[in-house]
Amino acid sequence: MRVLISSILILSLLSIFYLEANANSVITVIDNIHHRRISLEYITKDGEELLSLSDIAKVFKAVSQWNPITKKIVLTKGKDFITFNIGSALVQVNNQTVLMDMPAELVTGRVFIPVKFVKDKFPQAFNVIVSWDKINKKLTIDNKEFNPPVSLTNTPTVEEYFPLSSTGTEEPEEKLQHGTKTPFIISGTITEKFKIKTIIIDPGHGGKDPGAVGKHGILEKDVVLAMAKRLAQLLINRLKDVKILLTRDSDYFVPLRERTGFANYKKGDLFISIHANAAFSSYASGFEVYYLSPESDEKARALAAVENKVLDLEEEKIPSKEIDYTQLILGGLAQQEFIDESIELAGIIQNTVCERLQLEDRGIKSAFFWVIKDAMMPAVLIETGFISNPYEAEKLNSEDFKDKMAQAICEAIVEYKSLYEQKLEVNNNED
Amino acid sequence: MKIKKYGFFIIIISVLILIGTVLFFLTKEEKIKLKIPFITPKEIVVELYFSSKDAMYLVKEEHRIPASDNNLEHAKEIINELIQGPESKDLFPTIPEGTQIRELYFHKNTAYVDFSSELVKNHPGGSSAEIHTIFSIVNTLTSNFPKIKYVQILVEGREIDTIGGHIDTTLPFKQNLSLIQQKRVESRE
Numbered sequence: 001m002r003v004l005i006s007s008i009l010i011l012s013l014l015s016i017f018y019l020e021a022n023a024n025s026v027i028t029v030i031d032n033i034h035h036r037r038i039s040l041e042y043i044t045k046d047g048e049e050l051l052s053l054s055d056i057a058k059v060f061k062a063v064s065q066w067n068p069i070t071k072k073i074v075l076t077k078g079k080d081f082i083t084f085n086i087g088s089a090l091v092q093v094n095n096q097t098v099l100m101d102m103p104a105e106l107v108t109g110r111v112f113i114p115v116k117f118v119k120d121k122f123p124q125a126f127n128v129i130v131s132w133d134k135i136n137k138k139l140t141i142d143n144k145e146f147n148p149p150v151s152l153t154n155t156p157t158v159e160e161y162f163p164l165s166s167t168g169t170e171e172p173e174e175k176l177q178h179g180t181k182t183p184f185i186i187s188g189t190i191t192e193k194f195k196i197k198t199i200i201i202d203p204g205h206g207g208k209d210p211g212a213v214g215k216h217g218i219l220e221k222d223v224v225l226a227m228a229k230r231l232a233q234l235l236i237n238r239l240k241d242v243k244i245l246l247t248r249d250s251d252y253f254v255p256l257r258e259r260t261g262f263a264n265y266k267k268g269d270l271f272i273s274i275h276a277n278a279a280f281s282s283y284a285s286g287f288e289v290y291y292l293s294p295e296s297d298e299k300a301r302a303l304a305a306v307e308n309k310v311l312d313l314e315e316e317k318i319p320s321k322e323i324d325y326t327q328l329i330l331g332g333l334a335q336q337e338f339i340d341e342s343i344e345l346a347g348i349i350q351n352t353v354c355e356r357l358q359l360e361d362r363g364i365k366s367a368f369f370w371v372i373k374d375a376m377m378p379a380v381l382i383e384t385g386f387i388s389n390p391y392e393a394e395k396l397n398s399e400d401f402k403d404k405m406a407q408a409i410c411e412a413i414v415e416y417k418s419l420y421e422q423k424l425e426v427n428n429n430e431d
Numbered sequence: 432m433k434i435k436k437y438g439f440f441i442i443i444i445s446v447l448i449l450i451g452t453v454l455f456f457l458t459k460e461e462k463i464k465l466k467i468p469f470i471t472p473k474e475i476v477v478e479l480y481f482s483s484k485d486a487m488y489l490v491k492e493e494h495r496i497p498a499s500d501n502n503l504e505h506a507k508e509i510i511n512e513l514i515q516g517p518e519s520k521d522l523f524p525t526i527p528e529g530t531q532i533r534e535l536y537f538h539k540n541t542a543y544v545d546f547s548s549e550l551v552k553n554h555p556g557g558s559s560a561e562i563h564t565i566f567s568i569v570n571t572l573t574s575n576f577p578k579i580k581y582v583q584i585l586v587e588g589r590e591i592d593t594i595g596g597h598i599d600t601t602l603p604f605k606q607n608l609s610l611i612q613q614k615r616v617e618s619r620e
Binding site: 204213220275277280281283284286362367368383387 | 482487557
């Protein structure tokens with residue numbers, strides 16, 4: 001008899017726990033902007049609650065788009081956007097790269113991100129106030145413009161707006177439907193979104209910075225500006241629906257950071273920097289295209305820097321707030337997400353130009369370039385020829401060579417664009 | 432009982448003798464080690480990296496420089512030798528004319544090399560020249576000092592954004608073996 005009673009007791013206790021666990025498997029979103037309450041299913045990983053991106057998009061009334069080639073999901077709301085990379089913790093919030101506590105995770109065809117990230121970064125991105133009650137699993141969204149009344153006596157609490165008791169059947173609740181397939185439906189219009197629509201041309205140096213100087217005072221800044229302007233005109237003629245932008249259109253100084261900043265701000269889809277080379281040996285000659293060095297090298301460099309800073313901290317007892325680690329780690333890593341496309345673009349330009357102009361092929365190379373490292377788009381730097389070589393300097397300065405160079409680079413860009421967009425179509429149809 | 436007592440003393444004495452012998456040999460070994468690289472020879476062979484004629488590679492050239500018993504002085508001498516340029520006519524210098532080394536120090540596994548402003552002012556520009564300037568310094572230091580894994584370039588005591596407007600020099604660099612041509616140019620001495 002005792003055994004029976006105790007086992008019943010245990011069972012009932014267990015069932016209470018079970019019910020409680022069941023009740024807790026949703027996060028309640030209190031949306032004070034649209035005056036609604038939404039229940040969202042979540043999953044947990046390492047003690048963090050994760051929500052699916054498609055649900056989050058619906059909550060914030062943002063548009064989510066999926067690029068099958070780059071494996072990126074973009075949440076767009078008006079002018080603001082947040083870009084997630086599947087399997088990566090790197091996120092682009094408008095023009096800034098930030099790090100999540102864990103990578104965006106693909107679970108049964110849906111992409112999940114930590115609620116903590118929604119709380120931390122969405123306010124800044126979408127201009128709202130987000131608060132997160134981890135214990136009660138409540139996510140509250142408010143308008144930033146909302147000013148709390150001075151007198152608090154007549155202010156109804158959130159609970160009064162939306163009674164959360166289990167008895168209420170007439171709550172203004174919306175339940176979002178989950179499909180079993182990937183929620184990012186790929187339609188023709190979305191493919192359109194990822195087509196190459198803006199190309200940034202960056203003539204190197206300018207103004208007080210002449211770049212490399214050749215014989216008879218031939219200046220790199222003049223040669224590359226002329227080539228870049230011709231290339232821009234050719235591209236405008238060839239690609240009528242593509243916007244072509246120059247980082248400078250005459251002889252003035254543009255700081256390195258502003259070149260990439262401009263490209264990111266204008267939401268460029270390709271970044272082409274035009275330069276002329278120099279070496280200590282006047283015999284050096286030929287054509288080469290650069291992309292960013294492999295991630296492993298640069299990560300090691302950045303981490304070494306962080307490591308040394310950490311050690312310094314221990315020794316000198318500087319308050320830890322003075323150093324922004326994420327900035328150190330992320331310095332130069334925005335481009336890493338586009339490295340495959342950049343290498344492909346570099347290869348096409350290298351082959352096309354060397355073949356058409358019969359130039360000495362020095363191959364494609366990588367290094368840690370200022371103008372490439374923070375570019376949030378495929379980016380290359382072209383060294384058109386050696387101004388330090390007297391023969392090549394004269395050639396670079398001739399109108400005929402500048403024309404031919406601009407034409408060949410234009411052909412290469414057109415070829416890259418059509419290859420990229422073909423791939424986009426194929427991927428689209430497969431899904 | 433007596434045997435046990437004696438046994439205890441014997442153990443202690445033999446342990447003491449053992450420690451004494453080990454210490455004797457250890458300290459002796461160290462003295463010998465210190466003598467070999469720094470005191471006995473007056474000159475030492477160092478590896479320097481210069482630019483190839485076509486500026487495609489960095490090429491190793493061995494030079495003999497006076498030995499020093501101070502690692503930092505030795506490293507400074509090596510960089511001075513790099514600034515002097517190559518002995519082979521097929522190789523080209525990588526440091527702009529007039530550049531001087533101001534200071535050099537090691538911190539953990541990173542070397543900090545501080546140059547005078549001519550490193551930037553007199554630089555010919557161009558990605559190839561810039562990459563060769565950076566990695567001739569980095570590869571020279573890392574290959575002569577195996578414990579040094581990173582090299583931070585400074586100008587007039589400060590971190591600089593860039594030497595010629597291409598490469599980001601705000602962080603330390605790692606050895607770059609892909610730039611090195613596997614061809615040996617022997618010292619002419």
